[in-house]
Structure formats: structure tokens, C-alpha cells
Amino acid sequence: MTSIGTGYDLANSIFSPDGRNFQVEYAVKAVENGGTSIGIRCKDGVVLAVEKIVTSKLLKQSANKRIATVDRHLGVAFSGMIPDGRHFIDRARDEARAWRDTFKTPISTADLASRMGGYMQAYTLYQSVRPFGITAIVGGFDSTEAAPVDGEVGSGPSCGAGGKVLGKTHGGPFLYMIEPSGLYWGYYGAATGKGRQSAKAELEKLDLGGPAGPALTLEEAVKEAARIIYVAHDDSKDKEFELEMTWISGADGPTKGLHQEVPKALREEAERLAKKSLEDDEEEEPKEEKMEE
Amino acid sequence: MAAMFSQNPLMNGPNYSYNDAPRVNAPEGAREHRFDPYTDNGGSTLAIAGADFSIMAGDTRLTSGYSINSRHHPKLFKIGGTTADQKDATIVLSVVGFAADGEALKERLDAICKMYRYRHGKPMSVKACAQRLSTILYQKRFFPYYAYAILGGLDEEGKGAVYSYDPVGSYEREQCRAGGAAASLIMPFLDNQVNFKNQYIPNSGEGHALQERERRPLTRNEVEILVKDAFDGAVERHIEVGDGLQMMVITANGIEEVLLPLKRD
């Protein structure tokens, strides 16, 4: 990179003459070394999945969770420096609580993404700090009912002034990805970390966008997410990894509006299918070679 | 209370049908604190020291006003064991008065006794525990624990020890003590039956020459019967006493707990 030796990469809050903040770009490098994280926004919820690289056999299996809950209805997955991610989650929980203290209602996914985007951006502005070495994927399901108010005692007027608007829908599943620069967008499907390229390629094949909204259901998304993490995993670099998956549905779905770990049985089934599909692909490739011969 | 039955409710502000209704009797300009942090939850306790045992007892009724809140609310607590179930405790605390303060007092003393055990590697003696309890009570001299406490155990010589307290920490070691709602009913009975007050040897003389009956330590069996009789009597004459009798017998072998029925009327 041209930055080396120019001095513009030594401090945060300094632009290079061609308008780049090298510290932020280095932070992105840290993210690119982290295990893959993906998020899928589907018809009835959001699925988050992480390729948790096992760095030592001395670590207990399935301990040290990488995906965290914020409030009850939001989930955060991240790739990059784990301590930075932990701090990011602490701050997100503080933001969610502060929102509840002020507005007596759960924070929406968009608002949390906005606040956390602003927080990360602030770490690109000062000499005294360095940017976050993570890219975070924030998924959530905002209540489809009119926003519930904490401590409310009655249901209020059923319609009309001060009451509910008939037929009006609210909320739904949302997915955001926040980068070290503080940049954040809403996504149909998001991927970051070392396997992001192949993961993105796989995500693009899914039916997530379109004017009618995503066609993919939660259960399908769980299976796709597992498969994508397996596809994105590079055996030559890291031998061992664990698949960690969480999901969020609406109040009428399997998680009742809460962010929860995907049940063991479903996760294992998804992993089985993912491994099978990888094996199938491997079988196909030698065949093609033979045909060429 | 007046507003509850009155046909002429207070006209200044919302009206209340219970006895926490605001009373308008504050002197001009004075700011009235309407919240009374205390209440009396009734009940009675009793402790008697024997030669090599102590017996603590209390009824299990919890009242507020004329209502019985609970028929089984123990007033006796084992103190300073190593575990939550107090299996190896050697000291018993009884509290009567305001139940919430009693509970808080018990938890303070228990925590302190446990800390003592961790730091010194031995259980607290009753004597030390008794002094510490007095200090705890006096620390809240100006917002007292409204609780009449009695502490029971065995002293360094293995003799039964009973310490009784007022709510702000005055205490003394005694042979026997009754506390709580029916204390005034039970105490004279105890004076007569434990300390043999007003018992004289017949025909031993006239006037001042009359000889007092000689005091002797009571046996465990005698004391247990005495306790039951004292409470059966108190139940008849005091509405805040009844339901169940919880008794703890502290001996060198540990603490035995007995639960007997009392009248539930």
C-alpha cells in the first residue's frame, strides 16, 4: 500500500492527501482476518451465523459464544478483534437500555444500527483512539404490533384517536452491517470476515430481495446459513471451526420475537445438510474433469 | 379508619377506604410525613435457660391489625451455620415486633456470624454474638429496628444462655424472658414457675421470716411443658398469638426443632 512511509497512516483523524484514512483501512484488514459472519433477512425473521475458529483444543466446546443478544429482540454477530466486539456489544446494550429509559419502548433495529454506526464513526475522529477492528452484523425483529410501551397498564382505545390504526402494519425483520468507518447499510443478506467473498456469492443466489420481499423462510434460511458458513470455510487455513447460529422470528414464530440460539436439533440437521452438499459438490468436480479427458 | 365507616368522607382530595388515609391534623406550616415505616405484626416469643440446654419458643402467627396474614411465619432463626440450611448452627435468634425489621436483623446477624467463622475458623460464642447483636441494634439507634430480640445458646461452660434485648440494643443475660405481644401475660408466669417468685416453704415462718422456695434448675422436660402451657395460656387471652408453636432446644448435640399446634381461632 502506498501509505507506508508517508506518515499519513500513523495517526487516526489524519487524512492522506488523496482523502483516505489509513487507520480505518487497517482496521478493515483486521476484520478480513476474522472468522466469517453472515446474516440473512428472510420472510419471517433473521438468521445470524458465525464461523467460530477453534484456536485451541483446550477451549471448551460451544462455550465462549460469539453472537450476543441486545435487549431481547436484537442479535449482534461480528468478525474481527473479539475484545472490540465485546465492547461493541456492551455499548449496544447500554444504548438499548437508555432508549428504553427514555422512550419506554424497545429500540428498533434501525435506531440501534444508527446509534452504533455513530459510535463507531466517532472512533475515526480522534488522535487518542483507534477505530474498531470489527465489522458487526445487527439483526432484529421489530414488533409487528404497535410498539409496546413498558409499564403500560391497558390496551388503550381499540381504534381511532389515540388508538390503533386498523390494518396498519409495523416492524418486521431487519438486518444491518456496520463497518469500522462507521458506515452502515441495511442488507437483505450480509457477510464479513475472511470468507466474505464466497459467502456473498452464495447469498446473492438466494431469493432475498425483490419487490415482493424475501421468499426464503426462517427454516430454509437456517439451512442456507449453515451451508454458506461451510462453503466459506477454508480448510487449508483453519482446520477446526464451530458453527454458531441464532435466529429471531416475530411474536407468532418459533422464537416469539426474541433473539435466541437455533435449537440444537435444527442446527445439527442444517450442518448435516451443509456437509452433504459440500460432498456432493466435490463429487461433481472430478466427474467434470473425467469428461474433459 | 374513621373514613372507612363514615358517611361523610373527606372532601379535600381523593378518598381512601383504609386506615392509611391522610390525616389532616398537622400544625400550620408543618410538613407531615404520612408514611409510617413501622407496623406491629404481633406474636410472642419465649426463652428459658436450663443447666445444659436452652429452649427458645415462638408462635407462628403473623398479624396486621385484626387480620391474620400467615399462620406459619417462624420467629426463630438458627444463626451462624456454615450453610444456608444452618445445619451446624449453635445459636438461635428470636425476633418479634415488626416482621420486616426482624427479618433484616436476622440476616445482618447471620451474615456477621458467618464472616466471623470464615475469618477466625471457629464459630462465634454466644457471648460474642450477644455483644455484636447489641451493637447492630444500637447502630440504628435513631431509626431503630422495631424488634424485640432474644438470643439463645450454650455458654463456654456448656450452660444454657439466654440474652434479651430492647429495640435499641440494651441487653442482659437472663434465666428466662418472654417477648412480644403476650410478654406481659407470660413473664409473671415465668417469674413464678422458673424463678419460683412468690413461692414459699409452708409453715417456715411468719412475715419476713417466711422462707423462699429454693431455686433449682429445671429439667428439659419440665421446661418444654412450661413453654407449651405458657403459650396455651397466651393464646386464650391474646388475639395476636396462636396457630403454631415453634420450639428450638439447644443442647451440646445441636439444635432440635419442634412444631406443635396452637389454637387457630
Next chain:
Amino acid sequence: MDHRPQAWGRPRDDVYGAYDASYLHNNGPKTATQSPIVTGTSVIAIKFKDGVVMAADNLASYGSLARFTDVKRLRPFLSTSVVGFGGDVSDMQFLDRHLKELATDEAYEHEASSTTTDEGGSGAGEGQLNAANLYKYLSKLMYRRRNDFDPLWNQILVAGLDAHAKPFLASVDLRGTTFTSPSLATGFGAMLAQPIMRRYAATEEDAARLTREEAVNVIKECMKVLFYRDARSLDRYSIAVVTKDGVELSEDEQLEKQSWAFAERIRGYGTQVV
């Protein structure tokens, strides 16, 4: 221009006399809740063999005015317990929000300490607060507030299961007084409903023999008696049944089979003179 900002905007001394500056600082006693304002009446609850039934009507009164008629006073906690509130409604709302925060923090803790995926993050699990834990927390909170002379003006019933999965029911009030019993009632319910409930569950053993259906019927009967005789009550009420399977909460029950025939025999009120 007066150089002291404190004097700006105040009446001129030469016109109105010396300004009473005591209004500027507030050295008076700390102001705290001195009395309840909008209140809920009785909460009643009874244990049965595998759980607890609790009920409270949906009325919040402003003194004798039936002010709010759609106030839900039974609150589920973590789908393991139910908390019923009598007394001040704003303090109830404060506690409700506080418990919500507690539940969220507990979920974070639970997640951080969970080392197995066996639970799959589903509902109530090991390490979660049970009703007895919640009750201990609430009673410490209430007692602390009374010590600060800033009480939360409520009497609270907590129902659920304890650490041994046995039915749990207990009460705490604004002074931090705590007690438990096979059946409990706050406010007027202590006078009117408790004697009825004690007929069915005088002891823990009696309560352990009651079926769910019997317990629900006793509670419904008591709610009817309370509506007949408690002037600050309503015929719409909430009823909750909590068992090991969670909380079933119905918030819009209507009192059934009322009979006001006895009213005919009441003399001495209104226009009836004989």
C-alpha cells in the same frame, strides 16, 4: 443592569419590598411518595397441587372515582412467575419497568454463563430466576425503599414455582413485610376473600390436594364476592395460572352468574327507609 444574574427578572425591591430568596433554593425535606394516588384494589391468589392461581380486577381508582377500567395488574415475569400488584398504579408501572430491565439483564447473564447448547436458548432454563428468587429481590427492594422513607406504595403477591419446583406464593408490602401462606389476598381481599380461600386451603397439605379446576373456581367465586362488597372493584378482571409449563394469563375475564337478589334485603340506604 444589575450585575447579579440572581436578581434578573425578579420584582424590584424598592417597589415590592425585599425578595424572599428562600424560594430559590430547596433545602426542605426530600419529597417522596406520601400517599398513593391512583390505586388498584385486592389481588387474591391460592396454591393448588401443581401451581398457583392469581386474580385481580382491571380497575384503577382515583379515590372513590373509578378512573381507569382497563388496567392490567397481573404481570408475568420471564414466563416463570406472576406478580400481582395492589396499591399505587404508578409505583406498579415503575416496578414493572424495573422488572423488565431485570429480566433483560438476567438474559444477558444467562447467555454469558451458558456453556452448552442443549437448551437451544428456549424459554425457562437452569440458572434463570424462579419465583422465590424474584420474590427475595422484590422484598429487598421494597424494604430498602421503606428505609429511605420513599416507599413504593404497593402490596405485591408473587406466584410461581420455587427451586424445588413446588408451588410458591408470597406477599411483600410497602414496608417490606414478607410472608407466605397457602392462600393470600391484599386489601379488601384479606377481609372478604381470604376466609373463603382458607375454607379450601387451610394448610399447605390442603392446597397440595386442590386441583387446578377447583382452585380456579375458588378464585372466581372470591372475585364475585369482592365485586359484590368492595365498592372500589370491577366485574372485569385478570386471572393467571402459573405451573411448570409457564404462565397462562387471561386479562379480560367477565364475572359470571352474578346474583343481586340479596340487595333486596338491604335496608337503610338511599330511598328505602323501612
